[in-house]
Amino acid sequence: MALLDKFAAADNLKAQLSAVGHDPTQVVIDKIITATEGLVEGRHTILAGTNNYLGLTFDTACIEAGKQAIETQGTGTTGSRMANGSFAAHKALEQDLANFFGVPYGMVFSTGYAANLGTLTALLKPGDAVLLDADAHASLYDGCQMSGADIFRFRHNDTASLEKRLQRLGERAADCLIVTEGLYSVMGDCAPLPEIVELKKRYGAWLLVDEAHSLGVYGDSGCGVAEAQGVMQDVDFFVGTFSKSLGAMGGFCTSRHPQLELIRYVSRPFIFTASSSPSIVASTHEALRQLQARPELRKNLWRNAHQLYRGLHDSGFEVGPEISPVVAVRLGKKEVALPFWNYLLENGIYTNLMAPPASPDQHSYVRCSVSAAHTAQQVERIIQVFCEAKEKL
Amino acid sequence: MNTRKNEIERRICELLASYLESSNHPELEAHGEITGDTNLASDFTLDSFQIMEFMMEIEESFDILIDVNSLSNSHTVSDLAEIVISSLDDTAG
Incomplete structure (x- = not known):
């Protein structure tokens, strides 16, 4: 051909x-x-199809934050954080995101897609096993595939199907990663996270939840579906995006595990991508404040x-x-x-x-x-x- | 071909016929008999979603796990039988 x-x-x-x-x-x-x-x-x-859940793209405080950042920090970072250094604003956003999720560690990426690729390719390696919801977003599939790990799908939101696969994994179940979303973006249905957490605990697995469509939408504080369902403390890694409820562009991972800080050293989608521009970081940060204050x-x-x-x-x-x-x-x-x-x-x-x-x-x-x-x-x-x-x- | 692979191929052919029937696939009658050489993508124009769905049917039937990575070039019934055998052997340890 x-x-x-x-x-x-x-x-x-x-x-x-x-x-x-x-x-x-x-x-x-x-x-x-x-x-x-x-x-x-x-x-x-x-x-009626732009995922602008909180309508913050024209929020005056977010716009003003973006304008000020351009005027004081310039239009772009001109490279990756590893090569060019982090701006203080990147670090401040990471800390506030971690605080928002009630965990010690946070990391921002240039897009939501990069956040999933960057996190999954760092967490998984060939020989690892990952159990992925069949309706998971393409970025989660791609991250798992790029990692070289063995990928096994379970039927969408079907905890019996998940448990069968955990059983079939045998001893490998004790170190596998379960990957799910909070709110699924095609049908608008939520994952049954308490049941998934129960299985995770019983088999000793790890859990990553993508709250891309649920951040700012679910939970008393707006953290997402894990908060709404009362299982935040049982999620190992939260990933998500700034391009929906926060009205900007970018992605993140937060975690209670200190190894998240080490992902910066090994994650190629993080290392080899230009970091988010100052205006994007500033409007995102302001949107995160608005989400909490309003x-x-x-x-x-x-x-x-x-x-x-x-x-x-x-x-x-x-x-x-x-x-x-x-x-x-x-x-x-x-x-x-x-x-x-x-x-x-x-x-x-x-x-x-x-x-x-x-x-x-x-x-x-x-x-x-x-x-x-x-x-x-x-x-x-x-x-x-x-x-x-x-x-x- | 050995007896074990023959038997697994036969079961996959039955599963495929059942899957196509349950999904009212338009090409089922036109295609005729399903054999080891039947290609899921070219003979039945199954798209990537349908192939993934069918893999789950195979997983349930044989009580095995199929790695999504192993599916990229495995589109004939005979190829699938090889994957099933490999997974059964892995499970047996």
Whole structure:
């Protein structure tokens, strides 16, 4: 096969996606107006698929923090922390993140993807065993694969399936790593962490929880699903991202284990990546303060989540298994879902299309993510356009 | 081919037929008999998700663990039988 022939499949996919109207992977938002509204092809569009859970992207304190950091620290770090040194702001953010999670150690990465790659490739080596939830994010799969460890999947959120694999691992179970998410981003369902923790303890395994979509969303303090389910002290490693509820870009790992500090010396995705720019670190840090100081953001978020989930459910849509700020609507075949998603976009609602093999089963979904910044009228409009789409298509 | 591998291949063929039937796979009838040479990706156009799902069926049936890393080039029933044998031998110690 010639070098470039391998793109034939992608070319075919591109043609399929474009044939119905807009390609869901190539939408251009010409202008961002607010955290929940943009202009797409001249249309005012409600942003209902951007994971902006707390709506902090236009928060005045976060913007001011970013501006000040640019003015006082410059536009970028021009290299990695190992080569160029850490800025004091990187260290301060790490400490505050650790404090927020109630653990001694914290580490920030340039993206959420890099956080998962950087943590997993450092924790695991060839010969180690990792038990991975079947619906885990690609960054968790990629981190496990890059590590060279033996990867065994268990059925999504199925603790019986997890236990069977722990049993089959025999003596290896006592040193394996269980990898799960807090809130799963496609269906909007949470991991049963107390049951997973019980198995972890019984078999002597380790546990890493990705709170990418649950940070700022779950728990009394906003730490995530482990806090909401009362098992924070039993999680060995928390990973997550700054690009959702914190409205910026970057990732992190926090832990009670002092070896997290040593990951800095061995993690290639950390060592060989330019560190986050001062403005990103500053706005992230301010967003973390806002998250803690303004619990009303979570209250608004959950009010909107209930409104959207209930509204779609009561309109006859097949929604995910539980109410959460991620609301997935099952639409069956891609041939149905693609025009549906196009109708939404052409009528001013931006959502996400999830089709096999990127969806967790054989069905296609349109996924919404709710924001604290959505108004009740915007949520009502989203439900209305979904209903129109169902009627017309 | 030895008897053990024959038997494992036969069981995988049955599992595959059952999996395709339960998922209403459109190419099941058109393809005809499933054999050791049947290729999951090219004969049944199973995508990566479906192949992973089917691997879990095999894991349950044989009570083994299959390393995700071992699946990248293992798309025929015969290849899968080799993986199952390897895993059974590992388990036996």
